[in-house]
Amino acid sequence: GAVVSQHPSRVICKSGTSVKIECRSLDFQATTMFWYRQFPKKSLMLMATSNEGSKATYEQGVEKDKFLINHASLTLSTLTVTSAHPEDSSFYICSATEVAGANSPLHFGNGTRLTVT
Amino acid sequence: GENVEQHPSTLSVQEGDSAVIKCTYSDSASNYFPWYKQELGKRPQLIIDIRSNVGEKKDQRIAVTLNKTAKHFSLHITETQPEDSAVYFCAAIETGSARQLTFGSGTQLTVLP
DSSP states (O other): OOOEEEEOSEEEEOTTOOEEEEEEESSSOOSEEEEEEEOTTOOEEEEEEEETTSOOEEOTTOOTTTEEEEEEETTEEEEEEOSOOGGGOEEEEEEEESSSSTTSOEEEOOOEEEEEO | OOOEEEEOSEEEEETTSOEEEEEEESOTTOOEEEEEEEOTTSOOEEEEEEETTOSEEEETTEEEEEETTTTEEEEEEOSOOGGGOEEEEEEEEOOSSSOOEEEOOOEEEEEEO
């Protein structure tokens, strides 16, 4: 089946530094990728929708200058947490779909546990 | 936009018993309703889904029902096993050009041996 690879799985960084998370579709072309944030024992909160070759669409309340999303190719989207702070510590998950629309399944990455010290 | 409510937030059942998780949605145009199982620190795994043209779908011990009129759908797990313990999320598709899932708040299911 379709595989989405997300790296790194865990990252610890110091406050003020930037962290890049990659999301790759391995055996299909992902026209749309989604980035979620998940707090402990909470649901997945959609942060942004990224379409290949265009600017990401951010959900209300998500700082686009802090969470930079780039979807440069049909198989790769990146999320960069800039000037990270302890409150950015969370579990980040990407998902990808081959064809935008209700009939195309979503494939999730394994998630990235970010800890900002 | 779409709003999905999920109940209960926690559910404990004895091994072998059934578990039912319920969700309601607000957007009557939503037409796809997947259910995900997420083990701690892992990716959500799609376990079953249902489309709006179907009222019920079953896959071994798992079944999902959909009531479009009432805008609610439910997950039923029969003969529960300890490995069924996880967080379960329901979701609904928003209408629009891009696929955006709205997730429910999740249900922590614990199956007691």
